[in-house]
């Protein structure tokens with residue numbers, strides 16, 4: 012082990028065959044010293060998968076049940092029996108999302124209960140840089156240790172959703188929407204995420220990223236499933252996300268949680284501070300992975316200040332494909348603003364959403380929650396020419 016470096020294990024895994032995933036994950040964790048390095052038999056251990064919304068496992072929106080089961084087996088074989096799981100979905104109930112994603116069946120088989128993620132408490136975090144108070148789910152507060160089971164995906168706001176972002180589900184219910192409204196741009200939202208991880212860090216022990224099937228394009232819920240055939244494991248969520256970024260030819264500094272994560276001493280994203288173990292990263296390099304390879308827009312548009320109309324012509328925005336839209340209204344429901352920036356309207360015997368871009372804070376909750384993948388995030392032509400040239 013090289014001194015002062017974060018270690019990330021890259022472990023190729025061809026498929027979701029149960030035994031293969033178990034063997035690969037166990038080998039990866041053993042390279043970091045074994046599961047006993049991170050949790051003990053006395054710990055009440057929370058497995059925190061990504062349960063964004065109710066989707067079948069093959070759509071690569073949620074953590075795959077094979078990864079969830081492999082982690083349970085590894086823990087139980089090491090004598091760690093006080094296990095539970097849970098997440099606060101972006102849409103739908105935790106139980107409903109877990110059922111659809113295939114996790115309930117595995118949890119029932121191994122007698123792993125789901126903890127309460129619909130209620131919680133407000134906690135103070137005086138060390139927070141941008142947020143000093145969080146609404147944390149009861150299930151998280153009741154646990155001693157968290158093993159974060161993230162999914163390898165793109166994200167409209169933060170470029171990727173990975174090991175750092177996965178902890179957003181530790182905030183219960185509608186409080187997640189409020190955070191979007193309070194931290195509307197990618198930079199402040201990312202600082203909030205880093206604060207949340209810093210608050211949780213005494214409990215956060217290990218981060219696993221399920222990249223056997225990843226999601227590219229219109230993530231984190233409506234993108235395309237793509238085989239990356241890899242599991243990433245680390246006790247540093249920033250280093251893990253930076254490794255994912257490198258694999259897909261995305262400059263790691265374009266992911267704001269990487270930059271702030273290192274600045275705020277959550278972890279390391281600089282290449283010279285990360286030691287890679289396991290399989291060579293080149294084997295998984297995917298330069299064509301469909302992800303936004305641009306810096307966070309606020310960096311380049313912040314100088315526009317009060318010229319909000321000009322800003323509207325430059326920065327990325329959510330756009331509806333009316334052919335795909337079924338008029339369900341979930342996008343309007345998901346908008347965290349008191350004065351909604353998206354409203355359902357009835358026109359020509361059809362119901363579809365209309366945007367008020369002057370109000371829109373570009374949190375992309377509507378894009379994330381649309382069940383039909385009808386909303387995507389697009390850069391206006393002028394923005395492409397001027398801001399991202």
Ligand code: SF4
Pocket residue numbers: 331335336337338339340341342343363364380381382383384385386
């Ligand atoms: S959530 Fe999607 S499908 Fe539903 S109304 Fe909005 S755009 Fe249409």
Ligand code: SF4
Pocket residue numbers: 329345346347348351352353366370371372373374375376377378
């Ligand atoms: S319209 Fe969509 S992107 Fe804009 S503020 Fe509402 S949810 Fe966020």
